Amino acid sequence: MRTGNIESIESDYWWGIRGICIMAVCGIHVTASWNDLLRVGLGMVVFRQLINFPVAVFVFLAGYFVDEAKLRADRRGWVLSRCRRLLVPYLFLWLATVAWNYGMGNRLNWKGLLAGFLLGSSEVQLYYVPMLLQLILLTPLLVRWARHRAFRIGAVSLSLLIAATNLTEAVSLPVPAGFLGCTWGGFYVCGLYARQVRGAGQEPGKKRRAVLLCRAFVSLAAAAAAAAAALCFYAKVVGGQKGYAIGQIRPLNFLYLLFLVEVLSVYATRVTGQLVESGVWILFGKLGRASFGIYLIHMLVLRVCERLLPDGSLLGKGSGFPVLAQVSVWGLVLFFSYGLVLGSRRLLAFPGKYGKAV
Numbered sequence: 001m002r003t004g005n006i007e008s009i010e011s012d013y014w015w016g017i018r019g020i021c022i023m024a025v026c027g028i029h030v031t032a033s034w035n036d037l038l039r040v041g042l043g044m045v046v047f048r049q050l051i052n053f054p055v056a057v058f059v060f061l062a063g064y065f066v067d068e069a070k071l072r073a074d075r076r077g078w079v080l081s082r083c084r085r086l087l088v089p090y091l092f093l094w095l096a097t098v099a100w101n102y103g104m105g106n107r108l109n110w111k112g113l114l115a116g117f118l119l120g121s122s123e124v125q126l127y128y129v130p131m132l133l134q135l136i137l138l139t140p141l142l143v144r145w146a147r148h149r150a151f152r153i154g155a156v157s158l159s160l161l162i163a164a165t166n167l168t169e170a171v172s173l174p175v176p177a178g179f180l181g182c183t184w185g186g187f188y189v190c191g192l193y194a195r196q197v198r199g200a201g202q203e204p205g206k207k208r209r210a211v212l213l214c215r216a217f218v219s220l221a222a223a224a225a226a227a228a229a230a231l232c233f234y235a236k237v238v239g240g241q242k243g244y245a246i247g248q249i250r251p252l253n254f255l256y257l258l259f260l261v262e263v264l265s266v267y268a269t270r271v272t273g274q275l276v277e278s279g280v281w282i283l284f285g286k287l288g289r290a291s292f293g294i295y296l297i298h299m300l301v302l303r304v305c306e307r308l309l310p311d312g313s314l315l316g317k318g319s320g321f322p323v324l325a326q327v328s329v330w331g332l333v334l335f336f337s338y339g340l341v342l343g344s345r346r347l348l349a350f351p352g353k354y355g356k357a358v
Contacts, residue, residue: 010268012276014061017264018288021054023334026298028052029124030330032246033302033317048246049256055128055248056257057264058291059184062132063191064265068143075140082136090129093296097122100300119179123299127178134181135188142185146192156258159186163251177249186254187261194265287334293341294334301337305329 028051031044071078094117101122102108116122120130135142145151162183177183247253275281287294309316309329319325 009271009273009276012281012285013268013271014064015288016276016281016284017057018061018291019284019286020288021057022287022291022294023284024051024054025125025295026302026333026337027330028054029299029302030326030333033306045246049253052246052248052253053257053260055178056184056187056254057261058128058295059132059135059187060191060194060261060264062135063142063146063188064195066139066143066192066195068196071140071143079136079139082139083133086129086133086136089293089296090126093126093300094122096300097126100303119176121176121179125295125299127176128295131179131181131184135185138181139192142189143192146189147196152189152193155182155189156186158182159184160251160254163249163254183249187257190258190261194261198265198269287338290338290341293344294337297340298333298337301333301340302329305332 028048031047067078098108098113098116113122118130120127159182162177162180165177181188276285306317311317313319314321315325315328317325
């Protein structure tokens, strides 16, 4: 059992968390694709509450792993490097998505293409890249402001406020809420502050505090599931917003996620080599190290699965064994997405800063 290198153990812990998150992302999109929204029931609502955490955790970790020393040494270089690492693969996937849509017979126009690129709306998951770019451009300011408690409270409150506007069509945002950096900014600021506390050698909390947070996490998860289920069935009766019940951007869900990232950061200071060296965690870590590539490409893989698996077949939509079909497709999407990421690393590897980004 490895116990000497604490930083390495913590790094392996967070890679495993990333792996769990990307598994949840694929699970969310497979279940969303294989289920008609009109047939969303209590089981699906509860399931979605349990796995609606990945984007918030990814954004938290993006802030947590900001290297302040490198940022202070060369702000411009740091920002350009991060933007390049996001934009180069994003451009490839955007072009691939456009080509797929054209091949499927969809009409293309330059306004739609431009909006799809800028807003990340060409595919359901691509909003993450332009959203994170906004946060990266603001990072030199956010790193300084994150030290102030009032700013952290303000950032979290703004995220909750935007999530609240998502409840009703009475407040109409000019762009999708998920695209806005300020929607997820509270989690990014929490990540920046957690790293500052960790870097100063302070403990994020006592053992008693972690226990209390775990209890709060369980309580909020149960409350989120109950509230979403009630909203879902209410929507079925009166014709309201069914998708809201299983969506990520909801005030109660954001509260649950804020407690979750706190619990994860507290536990990171106590993780042992026994956990990160287990076979299951090593598998999570491998997926975590390829998580960004899997995140970008998994929807294209899912679209191919939809085309190859006819409706009504054992693994297709409308299968007589829906749980088997969705779990199987989820595994296929993960397997082939991971394989494509590893293959592309070998095929597209060439020297230079842009080659690294590819």
